[in-house]
Amino acid sequence: MVEPRLDTALLDSLVEMGGEDLRAQLLADLQNCETALKALCFSDQQIVPGAMSGAAQVLHTLRGLAMTIGATALVRNCMQAEELGSAVGRETLVQSLVTVVQECASVCAYLEYRPDRDA
Amino acid sequence: MKPAKAKLGLMLVEDTPSLQMLYRTVLKKAGYDPICASTGAEAQALFAAERPPVVLLDLVLPDCDGLTLLTEMLAEAPETRVIVITANGSVAKAVQATRKGAFDFLVKPLGDLRMIGAVANAMTEYQSITQGAGKGMSHAIRSRQDAFVAQSEPMRQVTTVIDAVARSNAPVFIIGASGSGKAACAEMIHLRSSRAAKPLIQVDCGLPDTQALEAMLFGTGPQGDTSQSAIQRAKGGTLFLRNPQKLTPLLQARLLSVLNTGKSAESQPGDAPVDIRIISAARRDPLEAIRAGEMEEALYYRLFVLPLTLPPLHARPEDLPVIAAQFLLEIAQQEGKQFKRITPEALALLQAQPWEGNLHELRNVLRQAVVLHDGPDLTPAMLPHMSREPNHASPGAPVILDLDTALAGLTMAEIEARAIRAAIARNGGSIPRAAQELDIAPSTIYRKRDDWEKNAH
Structure with missing residues (x-):
């Protein structure tokens, strides 16, 4: 799994402030976004303009989350995917979403198994 | 930090559960106790029931457009102070919201201090409005x-x-x-x-x-x-x-x-x-x-x-008689002179000038006349340096620019940006009107402004 590029100090300070509930909710929200995007990438569903608008909502939510927790690479990946729109082919769109999903999974993994979680 | 207005109501509208939780935590630490909504429908119901004075509103909601919700809330209770929340890269939408009456806007990621500061300001302003401060304007003002x-x-x-x-x-x-x-x-x-x-x-x-x-x-x-x-x-x-x-x-x-x-x-x-x-x-x-x-x-x-x-000034000749009369009386009082009015001939002469120095130049011309002459009438003879030629820069007369020279060295994108910004400025900041003038959709301008902002970062 790729090491997530994120501001771990910021993320840790947020979790410290909001406690276990916030950590769990952040993780759940990120995983929901990841699941929704995976469904678009790996199901038989066509990523056509209509479906892309569904993805756009998820990408927007994910971007807001990523900005808040300092996941800079995920922010960038989301923005790139959002900018693609419907002008490019399915393969390019899927590739872009796969990148987002991979980065999102890395961030989720960090949140789930933070090194200092039990410290 | 202990906000004095903590007892005033506050509503937080944010659809992402973890962000709602995070903002609520920050607000609670600062002494606020927000009521929370996750959808536009929930927000409408809570707003109708609670009438919170201050609302923190995410502009992107799953079931409605935050701008529409903003307009509805302000129509129901214009004194409400609404602070909109938007993601970086969507600042144009926040600007649109401020034009629709939003009190302030916050860009994600929200800094704790910035958010608390915006809420405190909104609370203060709400109180000053509802308690009448600022309504009793002094005569001098x-x-x-x-x-x-x-x-x-x-x-x-x-x-x-x-x-x-x-x-x-x-x-x-x-x-x-x-x-x-x-x-x-x-x-x-x-x-x-x-x-x-x-x-x-x-x-x-x-x-x-x-x-x-x-x-x-x-x-x-x-x-x-x-x-x-x-x-x-x-x-x-x-x-x-x-x-x-x-x-x-x-x-x-x-x-x-x-x-x-x-x-x-x-x-x-x-x-x-x-x-x-x-x-x-x-x-x-x-x-x-x-x-x-x-x-x-x-x-x-x-x-x-x-x-x-x-x-x-040359683009607003209808204003010149009133401005000149005000300046004349004010300067006459300062100089101890008895000027009372401007003759129609002198006024016509003043209106025909290009006024490249605008109000400063007009004031200087009138001061010169007042100091060197006596009233009560200001006449053309007291304005010897005024051009008797028609003002070619007056409104209606097209200003011919050497476009080739003005645009030399600019890229197509820069020319486009310049044309759009000029149209927005000409239309008093109204993007819909600028779009109409340029014969393009307002969304095109918003999208381009978003792009400029993105490229700026």
Whole structure:
């Protein structure tokens, strides 16, 4: 799994402030976004303009989350995917979403198994 | 931090559960107890039931557009102070929201201090509005506002924009030629805002003495000057920055830091963010300063939120008789002369001038006439240096520009950006009207502005 590029100090300070509930909710929200995007990438569903608008909502939510927790690479990946729109082919769109999903999974993994979680 | 207005209601509308939880945690730590909604429908129901004075509203909701919700809430309760939340890269939408009456906007990721500061300001403003502060305007203030003559169509449009921006807390950028009344316009916005009872502090950022300017603006110069800063003196009121594009890079960075963090050099740990409204002014859109590498783009986009363009005097001839009469009486009183009126012939002569120096030039011409002559009538003979030729720059007469020269060296994207910005400025900041003039969809302009902002970061 790729090491997530994120501001771990910021993320840790947020979790410290909001406690276990916030950590769990952040993780759940990120995983929901990841699941929704995976469904678009790996199901038989066509990523056509209509479906892309569904993805756009998820990408927007994910971007807001990523900005808040300092996941800079995920922010960038989301923005790139959002900018693609419907002008490019399915393969390019899927590739872009796969990148987002991979980065999102890395961030989720960090949140789930933070090194200092039990410290 | 213990906000004094913690008992006032606050509603938080955010659809992402973890972000709602995070914002609620921050607000609770600051003493607020927000009611929360996750959808537009929930927000509508809670708003109708609770009528919270202050609303933090995410603009992107799963079941409705945040802008529509904003409009509905303000239609139901115009005194509500709505702070909109948007993601970085969607600032154009936040600007659109401020034009629709939003009090302030916050860009994700939200800084704790910035969010608490915005809420505290909104609470304060709500209280001042509902308790009538700012409504009982003094005669002197009313009189100064009346002096802002707006009988011409261009100036009527300006006063409409002034009324709109005065209700907001977002930064205003006034563009106008020398002498076109930028300071009066800033005063007008301040006096019509809920901050009217608080100070309006003016700083000319073009001062050549950088150290003195730094001390004046931030209170602490490199030599340890600790005089109170303009930023602190403007607390609760308005800071009017003339020519911010002329600040040195270091001072631009310091100003940007204050705007981003709400902390000034005098701030102590735990202090609430400095509550100031910024109005800036320059002769031209400082975009040229960015191109020349003289202004930080980040600062430009922090200041250039609500643009307001003042027309030159020659473009508003209907206003000239009233302005000239006011100036004449004022100068006559100062000089101990008995001037009472301007003859129609003298007025026609005044109206025919190009007035490149705008109001400053008009005032100088009238002072010269008053000092050298006696009243009660101001006649053409007292205006010997006025051109008797028709004013070719008067409205209706097209101004011929050498476009080839003006556009030389610019890329197509720069020409397009310049044309769009000019159209927005000509239309008093209205993007729909600018789009109509350019025969394109408003969404095209919003998208392009988003792109400019993205490229700026």
